[in-house]
Amino acid sequence: MPLVSMRQLLDEAAKGGYGVGAFNVNDMEQIQAIMAAAKETKSPVIVQASRGARKFAEDLYLFKLIQAAAELNPEIPIAMHQDHGNSFETCKSAIELGYTSVMMDGSLKEDGKTPATFEENVTVTKKVVDYAHERGVTVEGEIGVLGGVEDGHGAGGTGLEHLTDPDQAVEFAELTGVDALAIAIGTSHGAYKFTKKPDGSVLKMDVLIAIHKRLPNTHLVMHGSSSVPKDLQDVINQYGGKLKETWGVPVEEIQLGIRNGVRKINVDTDNRLAMTGAIRKVLWESPEKFDPRDYMKPAREAMQKVVAQRMTQFGQAGHAGDYAPIAITEIAKGYANGTLSTQPLVAAR
Numbered sequence: 001m002p003l004v005s006m007r008q009l010l011d012e013a014a015k016g017g018y019g020v021g022a023f024n025v026n027d028m029e030q031i032q033a034i035m036a037a038a039k040e041t042k043s044p045v046i047v048q049a050s051r052g053a054r055k056f057a058e059d060l061y062l063f064k065l066i067q068a069a070a071e072l073n074p075e076i077p078i079a080m081h082q083d084h085g086n087s088f089e090t091c092k093s094a095i096e097l098g099y100t101s102v103m104m105d106g107s108l109k110e111d112g113k114t115p116a117t118f119e120e121n122v123t124v125t126k127k128v129v130d131y132a133h134e135r136g137v138t139v140e141g142e143i144g145v146l147g148g149v150e151d152g153h154g155a156g157g158t159g160l161e162h163l164t165d166p167d168q169a170v171e172f173a174e175l176t177g178v179d180a181l182a183i184a185i186g187t188s189h190g191a192y193k194f195t196k197k198p199d200g201s202v203l204k205m206d207v208l209i210a211i212h213k214r215l216p217n218t219h220l221v222m223h224g225s226s227s228v229p230k231d232l233q234d235v236i237n238q239y240g241g242k243l244k245e246t247w248g249v250p251v252e253e254i255q256l257g258i259r260n261g262v263r264k265i266n267v268d269t270d271n272r273l274a275m276t277g278a279i280r281k282v283l284w285e286s287p288e289k290f291d292p293r294d295y296m297k298p299a300r301e302a303m304q305k306v307v308a309q310r311m312t313q314f315g316q317a318g319h320a321g322d323y324a325p326i327a328i329t330e331i332a333k334g335y336a337n338g339t340l341s342t343q344p345l346v347a348a349r
């Protein structure tokens with residue numbers, strides 16, 4: 001199956017009332033882990049690469065690996081997504097490579113650190129939408145600013161400093177025509193999201209629900225949504241790691257989000273923890289081992305297990321065969337003739 005439009009994946013997810021995990025990749029083992037999990041659970045899937053990942057792996061290596069994944073798994077719809085594009089040029093280069101979806105994170109300036117103004121965000125996001133839609137490529141925008149830093153991208157802070165304002169979210173969706181909207185509800189990138197199990201004072205699910213009420217048909221995206229489970233932290237610490245105690249976004253909160261318009265859920269940290277724990281365990285228990293396959297295979301298996309679990313929890317499991325993929329060229333026509341709407345349905349306050 002060729003790579004499919006993320007818009008199609010999310011439209012189908014909305015019809016089915018489920019969410020789709022978007023898993024970050026940097027290397028072959030991670031891509032294989034995701035594909036094995038998608039195959040095992042019969043899930044459509046979003047694979048995403050940050051700017052840092054594209055630099056680490058080199059564009060062509062990474063993209064050819066994704067193409068291999070698509071070729072080897074013809075029954076699985078896969079969207080390839082640029083995570084946190086910082087500029088029009090970053091998004092354009094991903095589209096030129098063959099990514100079927102891009103995130104233009106105009107909530108930050110091009111440095112990926114300084115919060116941008118609403119007007120700056122609208123201008124750059126709209127420019128990306130026009131370019132991408134002409135080519136059938138999906139665009140995710142972001143309104144509000146997430147906390148934390150990952151791969152050098154992020155404003156830092158707790159995630160509570162720039163929560164998304166529902167009225168501004170409506171205006172942003174109308175002005176830009178994005179296919180999906182990332183919102184800031186108190187989550188942060190990285191492992192250290194919350195210092196205790198999050199409650200309504202730090203994880204603002206009420207803000208998400210308010211946005212969904214105003215934009216009932218807009219696909220919402222939850223970033224920084226690893227659950228950072230204790231058992232994964234424990235494996236790392238048991239075998240010589242030194243993670244400080246931390247909490248992520250509980251799966252039940254994500255499921256509440258999915259019942260309220262969340263269609264894409266970004267997960268990275270949990271997979272990193274699973275792989276690192278597995279590697280530490282092998283090297284701790286068998287210090288004589290030095291063949292990378294001896295620890296990369298268990299690492300890959302550990303990541304597959306977490307990804308498959310999330311796919312089941314998000315509800316995407318079992319939905320890979322629900323629909324036939326629409327060619328990107330047809331998606332482009334749909335944007336041009338209006339059958340693929342880019343104007344949100346807005347409900348009164």
Ligand SMILES: [Zn+2]
Nearest residue numbers: 084223224266
């Ligand atoms: Zn993110």
